[in-house]
Amino acid sequence: MTDSNQTATKGGSQNPILARLSALGNNQSTVLVGVMILLIVVFSILEPKFLSVATANNILTDWGSVVLIAVGQTFVVISGGIDLSVGAIVGLSGVVAAWTMANVLGLDQSVKGSDAYGALFVGTLVSVGVGLFVGLVNAFLINKFKIVPFIATLATMGACLGFSVILSNGMPIGSANDFALISAMAPKSNPLSWAVLVVAIVVTIVGLYLHKSRFGLYTYAIGSNTFAARGAGINVERHITKVYALSGALAGLAGIYVYVRLGAGSPSSGTGRELDAIAAVVIGGASLMGGIGRIMGTVLGALILFTVQSGLIMIGVAPDWKKVVVAVLIAAAVAAQTLQSKNGRK
Amino acid sequence: MKRSARTAAALGAMAALALTVAGCAPAEEAAQEEISIAFVMGAESDPFFQAMKLGAEEEAAAQGVTLIWQGDPSNYSPETQIPIVDAVLAQQPSGLVLIPTDPKALQASVAKAVAAGIAVANVDTRVDDLTDVVTFITGDNKDGGAKAAEALAAKIGYTDGKKYEVVIGLTSATATTNVARLEGFKEAVASTYPGIEIKDVAYSESNPEKAATNVNNWLTKYPNLAGIFAIDGTNASGAAAALEAKGLVGKVGLVGYDAYPDNVAKIKSGIFTALIAQDPAAEARLAIKALVEYIKTGKTSVEKEVVIPNFAITAETSDADVAKYTYVAGK
Secondary structure (H helix, E strand, O other), X not given: OHHHHHHHOOOOOOOHHHHHHXXXXXXXXXXXXXXHHHHHHHHHHHOHHHOOHHHHHHHHHHHHHHHHHHHHHHHHHHOOOOOOOHHHHHHHHHHHXXXXXXXXXXXXXXXXXXXXXXXXXXXXXXXXXXXXXXXXXXXXXXHHXXXXXXXXXXXXHHHXXXXXXXXXXXXXXXXXXXXXXXXXXXXXXXXXXXXXXXHHHHHHHHHHHHHHOHHHHHHHHHHHOHHHHHHOOOOHHHHHHHHHHHHHHHHHHHHHHHHHHHOEEOOOOOOOHHHHHHHHHHHOOOOOOOOOOOHHHHHHHHHHHHHHHHHHHHOOOOHHHHHHHHHHHHHHHHHHHHHHHHHHOO | OHHHHHHHXXXXXXXXXXXXXXXXXXXXXXXXXXXXXXXXXXXXXXXXXXXXXXHHHHHHHHHOOEEEEEEEOOOOOHXXXXXXXXXXXXOOOOEEXXXXXXXXXXXXXXXXXXXXXXXXXXXXXXXXXOOOOOEEEEEXXXXXXXXXXXXXXXXXXXOOOOOXXXXXXXXXXXOHHHHHHHHHHHHHHHHOOOOEEEEXXXXXXXXXXXXXXXXXXXXXXOOOOOEEEEOOHHHHHHHHHHHHHOOOEOOEEEEEEOOOHHHHHHHHOXXXXXXXXXXXXXXXXXXXXXXXXXXXXXXXXXXXXXXXXXXXXXXXXXXXXXXXXXXXXXX
């Protein structure tokens, strides 16, 4: 137990309670919260309407889909890998779920509100199932054929895109939906939606799993030093399989989230999202070399990403400049953390 | 049995030779053979090309010619298209319908085909030099943009002297169709609806969820927003979803582009004021008709450049027209 605490806090205090406290207020998260507050202040000065419940709802709604795949990506990155297929999984799982709801259950977009719950439940199972399956294929390619994760997941990314186009003919498939699930609970006072609440719960559970379980400890161990992990008796292949399966399943969950948001499954629903997820993970302080990363960092990283995107639209930055500004902010966030960790940690 | 078949074949060959020697015109000779038309489009995954495929298949069947349909699965780029054109030309089709993904890069492919005696037509997009091209058939995106402005003005009850805030969702700065539609929209606004103010544009990067994000932020920034012009199918889907989630259906005018079945259904429920539809199937039909005519007779009645207008589908459009313009999934 002492061992795991030491690993989790990177050699913090021996006292488990103090260790936990220092993990909570860990420097990395403090920096990120600081950046977040700074951004909100700046955007609010430039555009007073930014400081509103509606903006909070906009940001959280965007955050919901990307944080799911970013949390999965965090596990993968900590284990020393990368999963490029997650964006394509969002598209494919949404399309398969929509196709099932439209063609197997025979429901079209006129089915709304609570009438849609049964169909959405089926859609969720299908969507998560598709994601889980693709995750297992990724793990199979990596473990069995020793294909590096970058190439293996690039291949499945292409296959997922292809299948989603074949199934949908490139067009959105609409079916039963309840848009109230994605709307703010109270547009004037509560920016949360039911869908975002579910995402937050899932992220919390998965986060605890990474930081409090043996599964998480093994993930760090494999990412830090695969040979040592193997020597310590960890079944590396089996563990890698679980990591990619989790990433795939979370991408599948993001697939049904985006379906609910759009009322349709579209092959382009996840276009470019793998890069947003990786950006969130990196802003959150994880190392692409493996062994380092925290869920809280990723959660805040995704929030910062969408605060910036929302803020830039709100203050009226020309769209051509938006990408440049986002890129500079990502670089700045990462550089700030590197400096901070050099000074703050041994 | 085998021998008799061979004899028949030999006789046939001799007969053909005799006919040629007898001095048939080359065009008529071609008519004796089976005509095959190769169709190289931009990207298979685009519903626009799926609809085009249906039109091409219909016309090929009607004309009794073989259709070779080819193109990259998802990449709209000359790098992937040029090798595909080369492979298709190696099959020696009688004609080639080409949707050049780049006006300059594909010029050499056109020259290569013409040098090999293959008649070439351009559809949707064109090569710079049309001298050797039988016909160029395209949709009028600029006119589509103007039709969108007209539909939006009707929805918001445009009256001179009043100000209306409008935003436009684009896919990227470089999509040529987006640019033409935007130009048409802006020109119509400048000439006919000067009270419409285009407050902002944003890019969806081909992702409908990002299109929804843009609209969400606009709705927060512009509480008096009168209308949205969603310039393609992706933006249309995203904008429609954003209005539904914010409970603003019918309160903010929304004109979209591309007649995806899922979006066409949203005209009836009042989410879309109008959808501007192209007619890719008609473009393909006309191109094949022109080429077959040209291969058979050496000339064609189809004009050198044909512009097929875009069509605005609204709640008043007849069911027959809605069915005609809705993009049907090709199989």
